[in-house]
Amino acid sequence: MALEFRVTTGSNLPIYRQITDQVRRAIATGALLPGEQLPSVRALAEILVVNPNTVARAYADLTQEGVLESQAGKGLFVAQRRQKYSRAERVRRLDSALDAFVHEVLFLDFKAEEIVTVLQRKLAEIEGTSASKK
Amino acid sequence: MNEPVIETRDLTRYFGKKQIVAPLNLSVPRGSIFGFLGRNGAGKSTTIRMLLGLLEPTRGSSLVLGEDSQNLSPQTRGRIGYLAEGHHVYGWMSIAECARFQSSSFTHWNDKIFEGIIRHFNLERAMKAGNLSRGQRAGLCLALTLAPEPELLILDDPALGLDPVARRSLLQSMLFVARGEGRTILFSSHLLSDVERVADHIAILDNGVLRANCPLDTFRESVRQWVLHFAGDVPVLPPLPGLLQSFRTPGEIALTFANFDESIMAQLENLGAFRIEEVPLSLEDAFISYLSERGEKSFFLQENGADGALKMDVEQPSRNASQEVAR
Numbered sequence: 001m002a003l004e005f006r007v008t009t010g011s012n013l014p015i016y017r018q019i020t021d022q023v024r025r026a027i028a029t030g031a032l033l034p035g036e037q038l039p040s041v042r043a044l045a046e047i048l049v050v051n052p053n054t055v056a057r058a059y060a061d062l063t064q065e066g067v068l069e070s071q072a073g074k075g076l077f078v079a080q081r082r083q084k085y086s087r088a089e090r091v092r093r094l095d096s097a098l099d100a101f102v103h104e105v106l107f108l109d110f111k112a113e114e115i116v117t118v119l120q121r122k123l124a125e126i127e128g129t130s131a132s133k134k
Numbered sequence: 135m136n137e138p139v140i141e142t143r144d145l146t147r148y149f150g151k152k153q154i155v156a157p158l159n160l161s162v163p164r165g166s167i168f169g170f171l172g173r174n175g176a177g178k179s180t181t182i183r184m185l186l187g188l189l190e191p192t193r194g195s196s197l198v199l200g201e202d203s204q205n206l207s208p209q210t211r212g213r214i215g216y217l218a219e220g221h222h223v224y225g226w227m228s229i230a231e232c233a234r235f236q237s238s239s240f241t242h243w244n245d246k247i248f249e250g251i252i253r254h255f256n257l258e259r260a261m262k263a264g265n266l267s268r269g270q271r272a273g274l275c276l277a278l279t280l281a282p283e284p285e286l287l288i289l290d291d292p293a294l295g296l297d298p299v300a301r302r303s304l305l306q307s308m309l310f311v312a313r314g315e316g317r318t319i320l321f322s323s324h325l326l327s328d329v330e331r332v333a334d335h336i337a338i339l340d341n342g343v344l345r346a347n348c349p350l351d352t353f354r355e356s357v358r359q360w361v362l363h364f365a366g367d368v369p370v371l372p373p374l375p376g377l378l379q380s381f382r383t384p385g386e387i388a389l390t391f392a393n394f395d396e397s398i399m400a401q402l403e404n405l406g407a408f409r410i411e412e413v414p415l416s417l418e419d420a421f422i423s424y425l426s427e428r429g430e431k432s433f434f435l436q437e438n439g440a441d442g443a444l445k446m447d448v449e450q451p452s453r454n455a456s457q458e459v460a461r
Contacts, residue, residue, distance in 0.1 A: 010417070
């Protein structure tokens with residue numbers, strides 16, 4: 001599998017969150033495609049040298065969100081993409097993510113247009129890579 | 135299946151007049167990898183030695199695998215593996231002789247595990263135990279402790295003195311052992327990065343007092359830090375339940391709470407800050423905040439019955455602004 005997971009200790013993100021973030025990012029960039037299989041809980045725990053319950057929790061969260069789906073007896077696979085949140089919930093999540101982002105960049109003294117340009121370029125990059133892989 | 139493998143009842147130990155372990159009620163769930171944390175001298179080794187029946191409690195008792203620690207039968211002892219602090223070995227024996235000696239006191243011995251671990255640590259059977267480096271000695275002790283495939287593994291500061299590569303081997307060995315059905319590992323450690331990787335439950339001992347006993351994730355979710363930004367001076371804070379630490383800088387105050395909830399958030403929102411943001415804490419930051427609290431030891435984490443919810447009793451309901459630590 002092309003995807004390589006990395007976890008670091010001492011981060012302000014718990015390890016299970018590092019795993020869920022990496023899976024989501026891999027799907028967003030097309031490094032993981034719908035239908036692709038994920039390593040088993042035990043295998044990934046062994047690779048990362050972490051408690052298997054940590055991997056199990058990350059997978060459970062992703063399954064609950066509909067990012068992954070389990071096929072009985074076969075394992076976990078990347079789900080076909082569909083939106084499970086309501087419009088209002090998506091707006092709320094976008095808003096809170098942007099709040100964090102804005103607070104972070106406020107002190108860097110960029111002009112609003114500069115920030116918007118960089119943001120647009122990044123979004124285009126992600127769409128570009130996921131489109132080219134599909 | 136769900137009865138704890140270790141359960142202590144008001145387990146207490148004094149050395150002379152000094153209380154080393156205050157009445158301790160701890161339970162270790164079967165199948166867990168249980169990190170036993172605390173600063174030096176917190177009473178971890180004393181507790182472990184009482185659990186194994188190597189030291190008599192001043193008061194109270196403990197059950198290990200269902201038997202009283204002070205009267206463990208040889209059969210039950212055979213189901214427990216114990217790695218003592220300091221990695222002691224018989225220096226005059228070769229590694230092969232150490233293995234023969236150790237295996238003679240257990241009914242079961244998995245030589246594949248022994249071989250696997252000594253190879254992990256670059257050891258050969260002909261080597262004399264007395265000539266090994268600290269890390270190699272740790273590897274040998276670990277191999278001797280794990281080869282009988284004990285149902286309960288008790289490791290007293292196994293990572294002490296190990297280099298990063300040897301530590302990683304130690305963690306891999308621990309995870310390997312824990313794969314077996316119903317195997318439990320209790321290990322004491324100062325290395326929170328190791329704890330973060332392998333532990334699913336933790337207990338924190340502070341000056342002999344148990345201050346937390348819960349899943350690791352619960353601990354992390356319970357200790358939270360918020361920064362409040364003010365246009366002018368930071369006002370005097372009202373008593374806030376669960377406040378562990380506060381740091382003031384001009385126009386700003388950082389507050390760390392144990393068991394933060396909505397009612398505290400409502401109080402924070404009433405203080406007139408123009409912005410309130412959460413600062414996520416690493417495990418180490420959370421641990422240090424939790425233990426560096428001054429004054430009364432007022433917080434206690436406990437798993438509350440079958441639902442696994444966290445309950446924290448706050449005996450001393452508040453700390454006021456005069457106790458803030460100035461930065």
